[in-house]
Amino acid sequence: xxxxxxxxxxxxxxxxxxxxxxxxxxxxxxxxxxxxxxxxxxxxxxxxxxxxxxxxxxxxxxxxxxxxxxxxxxxxxxxxxxxxxxxxxxxxxxxxxxxxxxxxxxxxxxxxxxxxxxxxxxxxxxxxxxxxxxxxxxxxxxxxxxxxxxxxxxxxxxxxxxxxxxxxxxxxxxxxxxxxxxxxxxxxxxxxxxxxxxxxxxxxxxxxxxxxxxxxxxxxxxxxxxx
Amino acid sequence: xxxxxxxxxxxxxxxxxxxxxxxxxxxxxxxxxxxxxxxxxxxxxxxxxxxxxxxxxxxxxxxxxxxxxxxxxxxxxxxxxxxxxxxxxxxxxxxxxxxxxxxxxxxxxxxxxxxxxxxxxxxxxxxxxxxxxxxxxxxxxxxxxxxxxxxxxxxxxxxxxxxxxxxxxxxxxxxxxxxxxxxxxxxxxxxxxxxxxxxxxxxxxxx
Numbered sequence: 001x002x003x004x005x006x007x008x009x010x011x012x013x014x015x016x017x018x019x020x021x022x023x024x025x026x027x028x029x030x031x032x033x034x035x036x037x038x039x040x041x042x043x044x045x046x047x048x049x050x051x052x053x054x055x056x057x058x059x060x061x062x063x064x065x066x067x068x069x070x071x072x073x074x075x076x077x078x079x080x081x082x083x084x085x086x087x088x089x090x091x092x093x094x095x096x097x098x099x100x101x102x103x104x105x106x107x108x109x110x111x112x113x114x115x116x117x118x119x120x121x122x123x124x125x126x127x128x129x130x131x132x133x134x135x136x137x138x139x140x141x142x143x144x145x146x147x148x149x150x151x152x153x154x155x156x157x158x159x160x161x162x163x164x165x166x167x168x169x170x171x172x173x174x175x176x177x178x179x180x181x182x183x184x185x186x187x188x189x190x191x192x193x194x195x196x197x198x199x200x201x202x203x204x205x206x207x208x209x210x211x212x213x214x215x216x217x218x219x220x221x222x223x224x225x226x227x
Numbered sequence: 228x229x230x231x232x233x234x235x236x237x238x239x240x241x242x243x244x245x246x247x248x249x250x251x252x253x254x255x256x257x258x259x260x261x262x263x264x265x266x267x268x269x270x271x272x273x274x275x276x277x278x279x280x281x282x283x284x285x286x287x288x289x290x291x292x293x294x295x296x297x298x299x300x301x302x303x304x305x306x307x308x309x310x311x312x313x314x315x316x317x318x319x320x321x322x323x324x325x326x327x328x329x330x331x332x333x334x335x336x337x338x339x340x341x342x343x344x345x346x347x348x349x350x351x352x353x354x355x356x357x358x359x360x361x362x363x364x365x366x367x368x369x370x371x372x373x374x375x376x377x378x379x380x381x382x383x384x385x386x387x388x389x390x391x392x393x394x395x396x397x398x399x400x401x402x403x404x405x406x407x408x409x410x411x412x413x414x415x416x417x418x419x420x421x422x423x424x425x426x427x428x429x430x431x432x433x434x
Contacts, residue, residue, distance in 0.1 A: 011331035019319040022356075083313025086281055087372075091332045092305040098332075227282040 008093040009101045016105030026074050031113045034067035038121040049126045056125035057135075057186035061179050064114050064139060065172075068146040071110040072167060075102065075154045076222070085158075089226060095219040103144075103151050103215065111143035131189035134196045141203035142182040148207075148214035149174045155221035178206065229409050231257045231306075231379050233278070237287035240273050247273050248432050251287070257379075257409040260402070260425055262416065265432030271415040272312055272384055274432065278413055279309045279382050291380075308333075308376040312384045314369035318358030322349055322368055325357055329372050338375045347371055348394070362389040374401050381405060381412040 020027045041059045045052060079085040088098055115136060122135050153171040157163035185199035238251040247270030255261045263271045276282045278289060280296050280303060289296045291303055316325050326340045344350045347367045357365055366389050373381045381402070387395055395418075403422045406412060414420070420427065 008332050011328055015317070015320065015324075015328055018324070019317065022319045081313070082317065083311050083315035084317060086276075086279075086309065086311050086313075087315040087329075087332065089281060090279060090304050090307070090309050092301040093332065094301075227276075 005093045005097055008091065009097045012098050012101035013105045013108075016102060017108065020105070020109040026071070027109045027113070030067040030071040030110050031117065033070055034063050034114050035117060035121065037063040037066065039124060042124050053126045053128075053190065056122065056127045057183040057190075059125060060118060060121060060135070060186070061138075061142075061183040064118075064143060064182075065146060065175050065179055067114060068111065068143065068150060069168060069171065071106070072147075072150040072154045072171070073164065075106050075151055076158055077154075080158050080225070085222065085226060089222065095222070096215045099151065099215040099218045099222070100211075103147050103218075106151075107144050107147040111147055114143060115139040127186070128190070131186055134185045134189035134200070137200055138182045138185040138196075138203060141200065141207050142178045145178050145203070145207050145210050146175060148210040148218075149178075151218045152214055152221055155218045155225055158222070158225035178203065181206070229257065231409065231411055232290070232292055233261075233380065233411060233413070234290040234293075235278075235287065236290070238274075238277065238284050238289065239286035240270060240277060240282075241285050242270070242273065251430075253428065253430055255411050255413065255428060257411055258406050258426060259411060260406055260420070260422065260427045261411075261413045262420060262427055262429045263413065263432060264415070264429055269432040271432060275309075275311070275382050275384050275413065275415065279307060280304065281309075306378050307380040307382060308373035308378040309382045310369050310373050310384065310386060314365050315372075316357045316365045316368045319356065321354050321356055322360070323353045325368055326371060333372070333376060337377070343371050343375050346397070347374075363391055363394065366390055367394055370398060374398075379410050381410065381414070383412065383414040383416075385415055385417065387416055387418045 038059055041055070042052065045055065076085060079088065089095065091098065118135055118139055119132055122132065127135065150171050153167045156170065157166045160166055181199045181202045185196040185203070188194040188196040188199060233255045235251055235253045239249045240247045251274075253261060263274055265271050273282070277284050280300070291306070296303055317328075320328065322344065323340060326343060330340070344353050349364065349367060352360060352364060357368060360368070370386060373383065386398065390398065399420070399422065402412060403425055406422065406425045
């Protein structure tokens with residue numbers, strides 16, 4: 001860990017976590033949004049357990065996806081506005097690692113809490129205990145993908161004034177496979193004799209793919225935006 | 228004595244459809260300061276960003292020691308310190324945390340954070356959040372990036388903005404020392420700069 005590149009990676013993660021702790025609203029707002037959306041579905045939809053249970057995987061995943069989308073704007077915005085992004089781009093250390101550090105910190109602050117509260121929300125939606133493994137694993141594998149893909153879109157729209165709508169249009173289509181396989185893995189857990197393994201393996205493969213390529217694309221997008 | 232050079236050949240830059248500057252040539256060497264002058268909107272900041280490698284010229288080329296400046300070249304970035312119009316100081320971190328972060332993101336300096344704080348007269352504020360500092364104090368934190376970087380090329384966008392007289396003089400002295408020790412600097416400033424023993428080139432940008 002004495003490698004300067006790793007030191008800069010750790011410094012960046014630490015910096016973003018510190019800022020998140022000092023500006024708690026950015027950390028808590030997406031979490032509250034996630035909880036509210038899921039609970040609203042539970043209140044609004046037919047109270048028969050079978051109906052609620054059938055739609056629960058989709059509800060949990062759509063809520064996680066929207067919540068991630070809500071949190072994406074904060075990923076690079078303040079660094080862009082106060083000039084820190086220019087400093088980051090001029091650092092002699094790998095921009096790939098610095099971007100990865102920022103996305104990791106962002107996921108720890110906005111994605112991991114969703115995974116932690118998901119079992120409680122799943123109980124509210126009537127999901128049986130036997131699906132908890134699929135629920136947690138799919139979110140653990142899928143939410144980092146949402147952050148990694150979202151970072152590309154966020155970096156691309158940094159210079160635009162009305163970026164909120166643009167980011168939804170840019171990123172939501174990319175989220176579709178994660179949504180299908182994430183919700184699919186939990187649904188498979190609901191069916192006797194069905195296995196969720198292929199879904200989870202696909203999510204794991206997608207995570208590896210985005211871990212390798214998304215920071216490269218984000219770094220390139222940041223260089224374009226800063227011009 | 229080492230000799231470093233920064234050359235621009237036919238540099239042209241557009242902002243949208245507007246041409247900011249065209250066919251710009253200059254040659255700066257060690258122990259020289261290039262002062263970029265011009266009215267607001269004439270492209271001074273854009274030129275500094277070009278030199279820093281934050282954007283690419285629309286035409287022409289920039290050479291550092293005879294080699295083209297590449298946006299992705301970490302070797303060139305190791306040689307430069309850039310203090311832009313926005314200071315890059317994180318308001319949510321303390322002064323000390325900001326300085327430590329800079330040291331971790333760039334080549335470590337031989338100066339300790341405590342030395343830097345003492346010389347910039349920020350010891351009392353070291354544990355204060357940067358957001359609670361005055362604009363001048365935040366500018367001092369930003370300038371520390373150049374002052375203690377041990378890089379050869381300083382790129383400074385209006386470095387004296389909001390500085391008090393004492394810090395202004397301290398910074399001028401540091402700039403002079405940097406240039407005398409084989410450094411180069413490119414700077415925009417509305418203040419007149421006079422550094423004994425240093426060659427100053429002036430480049431007027433006209434739209």
